[in-house]
Each structure stands twice: as structure tokens, then as C-alpha cells.
Amino acid sequence: MLELRDVHTYYGASHVLQGVSLTVGEGEVLGILGRNGMGKTTLVHTIAGLLRPRRGTIEFRGRRIGGAPAERIARAGMALVPQGHRIFPSLTVKENLKVAVRRGTAPEPWTIDDVVDRFPVLGERFGLSAGLLSGGQQQMLALGRALVGNGSLVLLDEPTEGLDPQTVARVGDVVDELRGRGTSAILVEQKVDFALRRVDRALVLERGHVVHTTDKPQELRTDTAALRELLAVGGAPSTAPSA
Numbered sequence: 479m480l481e482l483r484d485v486h487t488y489y490g491a492s493h494v495l496q497g498v499s500l501t502v503g504e505g506e507v508l509g510i511l512g513r514n515g516m517g518k519t520t521l522v523h524t525i526a527g528l529l530r531p532r533r534g535t536i537e538f539r540g541r542r543i544g545g546a547p548a549e550r551i552a553r554a555g556m557a558l559v560p561q562g563h564r565i566f567p568s569l570t571v572k573e574n575l576k577v578a579v580r581r582g583t584a585p586e587p588w589t590i591d592d593v594v595d596r597f598p599v600l601g602e603r604f605g606l607s608a609g610l611l612s613g614g615q616q617q618m619l620a621l622g623r624a625l626v627g628n629g630s631l632v633l634l635d636e637p638t639e640g641l642d643p644q645t646v647a648r649v650g651d652v653v654d655e656l657r658g659r660g661t662s663a664i665l666v667e668q669k670v671d672f673a674l675r676r677v678d679r680a681l682v683l684e685r686g687h688v689v690h691t692t693d694k695p696q697e698l699r700t701d702t703a704a705l706r707e708l709l710a711v712g713g714a715p716s717t718a719p720s721a
């Protein structure tokens with residue numbers, strides 16, 4: 479589905495991704511963990527085509543996409559839920575969803591009704607300008623927009639950031655459902671326990687390098703010593719069991 483080989487990304491002279499290699503298989507959910515500023519968003523933006531890698535190759539569904547424009551990558555079946563819920567504030571909730579709908583390549587397509595069913599508050603605010611939604615509601619809308627885009631790979635960049643626990647649980651259900659529907663995903667999360675509960679594999683980024691990978695995320699979840707070493711967490715709120 480997705481393969482990165484030795485990808486390097488810079489901001490000007492600042493060398494942020496320093497040779498990242500990873501794969502995401504068909505229907506697989508990969509977790510990306512790491513402390514603040516370690517390059518997670520840079521990695522997701524490089525995959526989605528918002529940043530151009532200076533070296534290395536990226537293949538998506540058998541095609542080289544490294545350096546391709548974001549629109550082309552989106553059309554090829556990749557959907558991004560950006561950090562900081564980017565939506566169209568002057569469009570209504572309904573319009574935001576409608577303009578995002580694609581037949582796409584998802585194994586089991588999502589409809590606007592599916593999104594409203596999972597996040598009823600969006601249905602209640604259907605005719606409202608999206609800019610008037612709360613931050614959490616905008617995040618649900620951003621996720622909904624990615625879902626109805628029906629890509630075969632969904633990139634979720636901290637989809638639970640700033641959400642109340644009940645909404646975090648709903649987002650968790652949606653991630654589980656994506657996985658159940660056979661859609662591949664990359665889940666970037668600060669909530670380590672939330673992520674490790676629902677990914678098939680996980681990697682840890684540290685200063686632009688992959689310093690750890692596991693295909694047994696459940697084992698890492700309970701290995702507090704390893705978590706402390708890799709992520710400097712342990713007993714911190716982000717590792718507390720979550721839905």
C-alpha cells in the first residue's frame with residue numbers, strides 16, 4: 479500500500495526527517511509515536527505531498543509519489559486528517575462534507591449519513607457555518623471529511639487532540655471501524671495508550687529517525703520501562719488507559 483525508503487525532508491537548512499523507511503500494508507493501521515517536535519507531522523505531510531522530500535522514495539499503491547502534488551496524491555486515494563482540524567469555515571457543515579465526497583478506492587465506502595450517525599452533533603449543526611463549530615466539533619468534521627473521501631489510506635494526525643473523553647472514545651470507534659472495513663491508516667498520536675490499543679504496528683520517531691518499531695503494540699502498551707525510555711512517559715496522563 480505505502481512504502482517509504484530512506485526519506486529525508488528539510489525546512490530550508492533544517493534537516494528534519496533523516497532517512498525514514500516504513501511500510502503500511504493493505505488494511506493495516508500503523509501508529510506513529512514520538513515526543514513533541516520529533517518529526518511526526520513532517521512525516522505525515524511528506525507522505526501527503528504537502529512537503530517535498532529532498533531524498534528517498536515514496537510509493538503508494540505501486541506508484542512513485544515522492545514529490546507529487548498533494549491533489550494528485552489525494553486523487554490516488556490518500557486522505558489526510560490534518561492536525562488542527564482544517565475545514566472550510568465559511569461553508570456549512572453539510573457543504574464541507576459534500577465537497578469532500580469521493581467514490582474513491584476505500585474497500586467499503588463511507589457516506590455522509592455514516593459520518594452523521596457516528597457524530598450526531600454534526601447532523602444537528604448541518605446548516606451552520608463550520609467556523610462557528612467548537613474546536614472539537616471541527617475536528618469531528620475534519621475526520622468526517624476524510625472518511626467520505628473514501629481513500630484507501632487515511633492519515634490521521636493527532637485526531638483526538640483537544641477532544642473531551644467522550645469524543646475521544648467516538649474517534650477511537652471510528653479508527654476501529656476503519657480497520658474493520660479494511661482501510662489502511664496511519665495514526666499519529668500523543669495518547670500512547672489510545673494508539674497502541676488499536677494499531678497493528680507502531681513506530682517511534684526521535685529527531686527524524688525511526689528508533690523503534692513493533693508489531694506487538696499490545697506488549698509495548700504494558701511495558702512501562704520501554705515506554706519511559708522511548709517516549710519519556712510512564713505514569714503521565716497520556717499513558718493512562720483510555721477508551
Ligand SMILES: Nc1ncnc2c1ncn2[C@@H]1O[C@H](COP(=O)(O)OP(=O)(O)OP(=O)(O)O)[C@@H](O)[C@H]1O
Nearest residue numbers: 489492494512513514515516517518519520521561
Ligand atoms: N514550517 C516549519 N519550518 C521550520 N521548522 C519546522 C516547521 N515545522 C516544524 N518544524 C520543526 O521540525 C521539527 C519537527 O516538527 P513536527 O511538527 O514534524 O514534529 P511533531 O513530532 O509532529 O511534533 P508535535 O507533536 O508537536 O506536532 C521541529 O523541530 C519543528 O520545530
